[in-house]
Amino acid sequence: MEKARPDSVGRDLAHALRTGPFSAVLHLAIEDRGMRLEEIQERLAAAGITVSTTTLSYWRRGRSRPERPESMKAVRLLEQILSLPAESLIAQLGPRRPRGRWLGQPPGTIDIDRLFTDSPSVAKMIGELDRWLYHELSRVSLHDVYQVGAQRQEISLSCRQVLRANVDRVSRTVGIFRTDDPGAPVQINALRNCRLGRVRTDPDSGLCAAEIIFDRMLSQGDTVVLEYEFLSSSAAPTDIYYRGFSVPVGEYLLQLQFHRDAVPARCYRFERRGVNAPDQGLREVWIGSTHGAHLVGSDVPPGIVGMRWEWE
Incomplete structure (x- = not known):
């Protein structure tokens, strides 16, 4: 079978090469090249590198990742075997991750607490909901x-997102909202293909976070379309809305009504690297x-995208 060249990488693989994670890039590259794990293992062995098909499967499914020096040599050779650009797989791994429960940031992400201000630790709040x-x-x-x-007050935020699982047995995500009026109660409703956990x-800060539980368990490669909403009882005028991304997103659409x-x-759109960073791309x-x-x-990319407006 003729191997695909780097300039013929599929659309999904090209996107994964920009955004990661490692498991998604490896999985899509293997699929795009039409190679069996046994064939990959044989080519690694021919170069003097021993990696089992079980380990390759775990890397591909996100159940484990390469960390030992011998494994890193295998990853560099995988780039050649799968006709990927040099350093493209290595770059997805970043620094060695700590053992145990992991809430760290891989390459291409930023600390979620940088996306909020005058709030408790959002990462800690999410950690109380689920790993x-x-x-x-x-x-x-x-x-x-x-x-x-x-009355110029916020009424609601409706969210619709499409997610793809990079590993097996993914069942939930987290929805986060911060109202402009901390004293106003916020109601959260699950609308389609999900329920609240x-x-x-x-x-004090107007921040709320909720588990959004999918209507089914996802296997690697599965997608889910979620719809949910936050209803605000605010009476205070609002003049800004922004969305913070700690990880990349393929497409973002914001509508103000x-x-x-x-x-x-x-009305102006803007971007920021963090909530306290200066505006970029203002227009x-x-x-x-x-x-x-x-x-x-x-x-x-990770950061903030939003709009603000002037009433007078």
Whole structure:
């Protein structure tokens, strides 16, 4: 069988090479090249590197990852066997991870606490809900609809996201929302293909986090489409909404919908590396005749993407 050249890498593999994780790149590369694990093992053995097919399967499914020096040699040779760019697999591994429960960041991610301000540790709050591993899911797309009421107050945030499992037996993710009005109660509803698990709130900061449990257990490569919403009882005016990404997302769509009696004078989109970082890519966004504005981003890196507006 003719091996695919690097310039013929499939769309999914090309995306995984940019965003990771290691297991997804390895799995998609093997699928794209049409190779059996036994064939890969034989070619490694011919170069003097011993790796079992079980170990290769574990690497591919995300159950374990290469860490020993001999394993790292195998990864470099895998890049050649699978016709991948040099260092493309090695780059997905980053520093050696600690043993036990792991909430660390692989390459291409940032600390989730950098995406929030004046809040308790978001990572700690998520840890109270469930073990949360950055590499288990890829965010294929995310669609937010943020509604603003007649008194310029936030009404709701509706979220629709498509996730792909990078390992077997993935059953949940976490939804996070921070209201502009910390004193206002927030209601969370699961709408489609999911249900709510445990919920954690911090009334002083307006932060809430909820387990979003899928309607089925995902195996590696499976996708799920989730829809859920946060309903706010806020009476305070709002003038900003942003989404923080600790990991990359393939596509992000943000829609702002204003009440017809509360349409801003100006609206701008912006990006930031962290919540306290300066704005980047600032530009004005048109508000249409139906009182809405939107932005679209592709291959969005970790950081913040949002819109803010001026009432006068």
